[in-house]
Structures are given as structure tokens and as C-alpha cells.
Amino acid sequence: MLAIPLLQMYRVGRYVLTRKLRGEKRYPLVLMLEPLFQCNLACAGCGKIDYPKEILQQRMSVADALRAVDECGAPIVSIAGGEPLIHHELPQIVAGIVARKKFVYLCTNAILLPRHIDAYRPSPYLTLSLHLDGNRERHDESVCQEGVFDKVIAAIRLARARGFRVTVNCTLFNGVAPEEVAQFFDTAMQQGIEGITVSPGYSYSHAPRQDVFLGRTASKNLFREVFRRGRQRAAGRRWSFNHSALYLDFLAGNQAYQCTPWSNPTYNIFGWQRPCYLLSDEGTAPSYRALMEETEWERYGVGRNPRCDNCMAHCGYEGTAVSDALAHPLKALTVALRGPRLSGPMAADPPIMYDEREATRTVTVPVSAVKRARGETARAAELQ
16 A cells, blocks of 8 residues: 555656656656764664764755755655754755755654654645664664664654654664564554655665675565565555555566666765765765766666665665656556565566676775764764
């Protein structure tokens, strides 16, 4: 069951169709806006806080944030970080984007939400997307801090009581069992949220731990088993996902998609990040136009770059799925009505086109960097 509101589906569909009719080959669907990198958590699968103190203390200005929104023109803006609620001018940034009638997904770990919720106003253009990676034990282990799961649940109830649209965003990591995920989805939906955004964890090179990430085949098998359990639920207990039907079908291994990183460009305190939200060490472009026109997009994607081979994240593939849905509406409708196929052969991945010896290269994070990151996290928590 899909949880995307009709207004958003209509606006995004019209936007994509207009650009296709214009013959535009590359266009953005979602702008990933990172107004800071500082966070009050140090999650095992995230390396965003692996920066020196002077970088973690930087904040994007309201003017720069809104200029990026206008320059990009994407109909959806996902505000991430770091922890966005640490940014004292975030309410002005959000209000400015909503005033432009862009759909805003404010991604937060929810720890600071009770303290700052009065600075925001409910709107059909604003969704609070709360980070939740599983039930209590799994989520607290993921964020490396006890008690956070309960804070997220309390924040969901508070936000809903105040009239906000609420979703949860969930990343699945290695070792999670299908039934555990299914039970977590049950728990999430019982909180009255609109839907779940889900993705297999990408092996972010700066993450403190590298053993938590799923391989590509393991991801597909996991999602097939999770979706199978979803079909066994009673009709009144079905899950709602904040995704297109074809992206869910891709997660189940049924679509041979290639990544379209330009559909989800990233703007952060360094500028326009090449090529995507997840590959943070490929440099930046001085403008959105330069990002789109000068980035060597053919260097990225499954089979083109060893670091991309296990990625199935929605920031790279949701745009591909939306484009495919417009090109093949009957296929999209069929999948939406029937759900992902859960048996039979999986679609073949794109062929390997690079020297496979490159795939053996690994990136490790020095222990000193991890300790520094966790120290900065503790200081960030003290300041809020």
C-alpha cells in the first residue's frame, strides 16, 4: 500500500511529465539539503560526523539554502544532516521552502523534536520524517545509545497530536531477520504514521563499522521475505510505504534498474556534492548547473564503480522507478495492484565494466576519527 498523498503524486507526476515532454535527459526529483553535519548521535552505519570540529560547527545560511532550492527546482526537498534540528535557523529554512509549495521531508532522529516542535506549523507540504531502524533493541543498537527508540515513539505521538504529517525512515542492516522487520513495520504503523520510507543500508565508507551493511543479493532476498510476511497480515494491518510501487519491486529483485544519481542532487555546507548524497569524497560543483552538466555521470552506478555495486538506496533508484512508471504506466499499475513478485528468478544486474581488482579496495576509518566523532556528538548534545 502506498502512502504518498494525492497532491504530492499529482504535482510530482506533472513535474516529471513536463520535463520529459521538453526532452530533458536529466532532471532532479528530490533535493537533498544538508544544512549541517553536526549530530547528537554517533550511529554505527553513518560517517557524516567524521569531520573536524570547525566543519561540524558550520551552518548553512537561510539565504544559501533557499537559493539552492530555487536553483535546483526539484518538487521535493529532503532536509537531512547531521541532525537538522540543531540548526537554529531551520524553522526559517523550512518556512521558506513551504512558501514555495515544495514538499519538505524534515529528517530527524527526534531527540530534539519536543523542544523545537512549536517553531514549526503543520502543512500539507511538510512531513516530519523520523529516523527509526527497528524495534527497541535494534534501533538503540543502530544509533549506539539506549532509550532513543522510546523517545522517537513519544515524538511521533506528539507530532501527530499537533497535526503534523509523520513518516518514519528506516534503514535495514546486516543480520536483521525478516520476521523482525515485519514486526517492526507492524509497530510503526500502529503509531498512526502515514508511511514508511525503507532502504538497505549503503556501505558508507566513513562509517565507524563496515560489517553492518547488506550485500545486493542479500538485500533482495530480505525484502522478498519481508514483503511475503506483509501479504500474510490481515487487510487492516497492511503496511504503507512512502515509495513508488516499482521501487519496492526493485527492492524485491524484479527490476533491472541503473542508478540515476542526478535525480537526487545534494547541496551541503561544501556546495553541490558529486555525484550523490552517499559518495561524499568525489568533490563538489560550484553551481547546480555545473553539477548537472560537468559531472561524469557515466562513472557511477552498478557495474561502473565498485563502490556503487551494493547500493539500492532510494536516493539513487526512486528516480529511476518514477521515470520507468511514466514510460510504462501499465506495468506500474499492475505492480501497484498486485505488489512485488516474491518468487521466481531475479532481474539481472548490469554487467561489470570496471577492473574487478578495484573492488577489493577497502576504506577503513581510523579509531581516532571514530573517537573524535563520538566526542563531538556528546558536545553537540550538551549544547542543545
